[in-house]
Amino acid sequence: MLGLKLFHTTKSGMIEVKPRLAQMEADVQSLVEAHMETLLGVTFLASEYVIDCTDGGRIDSLGLDENGAPVVVEYKRGTSVGVINQGLYYMAWLMAHKDAFRNLVRNRLGASAASQVLWSAPRLICVAGDFTRYDAHAVREHRRNIDLVRYRYFGNDHIGLETVASVTGQPTAIKRAHRGGAGLPSTRKRDGAMTELVEAVDEVLLGIGDGVTRVQRKQYVAYQRLRNFACVCPPQHTKLLVHLKADPKEVDLVPGFTRDVTGLGHHGTGDLEVQLRTERDLDRARDVFRASYAAA
Known part of the structure; x- marks a missing residue:
């Protein structure tokens, strides 16, 4: 996205729409939370969720993705500094406090959604103005589902999102020697x-x-x-x-x-x-x- 140029067509010619960062981190968070399903494919559950532990903390956003997996979303206005480790800390808390998350889902989406939470695939989405090459490398070292998403505002009416890195903590390859193995729909005794x-x-x-x-x-x-x-x-x-x-x-x-x-x-x-x-x-x-x- 940093190499992308956006132009607005007018009767007199073309005007470049310059990319910019948000004035405040809260501006990005508010916009994403208001349109989380459209932007990220995630149903919004809670903002600034206070976690109950010795060190404390607030999860920027909590949600549930299209497959029922819990999602932690963390934001940074500019270059990501510590956002990945912060998000991983919150994911660890989430996995250790499943009942608290189930109650949140039950209160917002009902008992059926709460009973079908996909605990095998929790996700961390980091939204920031930019990421370093070290960030992209770091996420590949973790056995978690992590997405690094870069944002830019264009003028007053447009926002762009670019996935910088997307890593899954699950195997992403199937060996043909293991037919009908994990990750595929069950074939049982199909031909x-x-x-x-x-x-x-x-x-x-x-x-x-x-x-x-x-x-x-x-x-x-x-x-x-x-x-x-x-x-x-x-x-x-x-x-x-x-x-x-x-x-x-x-x-x-x-x-x-x-x-x-x-x-x-x-x-x-x-x-x-x-x-x-x-x-x-x-x-x-x-x-x-x-x-x-x-x-x-």
Whole structure:
């Protein structure tokens, strides 16, 4: 983003819109909290959450992502100084005080959401004016799900977010020797062709771009950047369903291959359903997979 230039078109020509930092850290926090679902794919739960421990402290923001995973969000106006270690400290507290977080979710979102919190994949999102190369290296040394997000204001009406680094604490590769292993929808005793298709889809989605994280849920497997861009359901007898964030209205729908499921009940997130039966279908779906990745 630091190399990105934004211009405003006027009748007399082009005017560059200069990027800038927020005047105060609280300005960034207030804006993100007010639009957290749109910006980060996270449902906002609490601001300045006071933790009960010897050293004390306040978590800038708490939330729940699309897959039900707890999210700690920390902010810095300028270059990140200590924000990663601070966030990891709060994540450790969170994992040691699950009942407190469940109560917060129950009070805000109801008992059903509280009972389905995904404790295996807690996340830390750090939003700052900038990060150093040492920050990007440091997150790769931690066995946690951490996203470093750089922000910039452009004029008075625009804000840009750029993912500088995204690291998962879970394995991000599947060895074909372990068919139907962890991280894939259960194939049980499905035929070999369907097993091969499931593995091929997993490989394509993990390799589609930088910072892809796989999150295992009982009903689906999510592939995410900051937000989910694909959700793969357990394979049916003859097909595999993938739900994408790409806008169905911008896709030429093909009966038996792509379907608009807006308003229809289904597992995972995304309103564009892709039905895969063979690896040829997977090849046909690559462009819409990339569009969904870009949309997330």
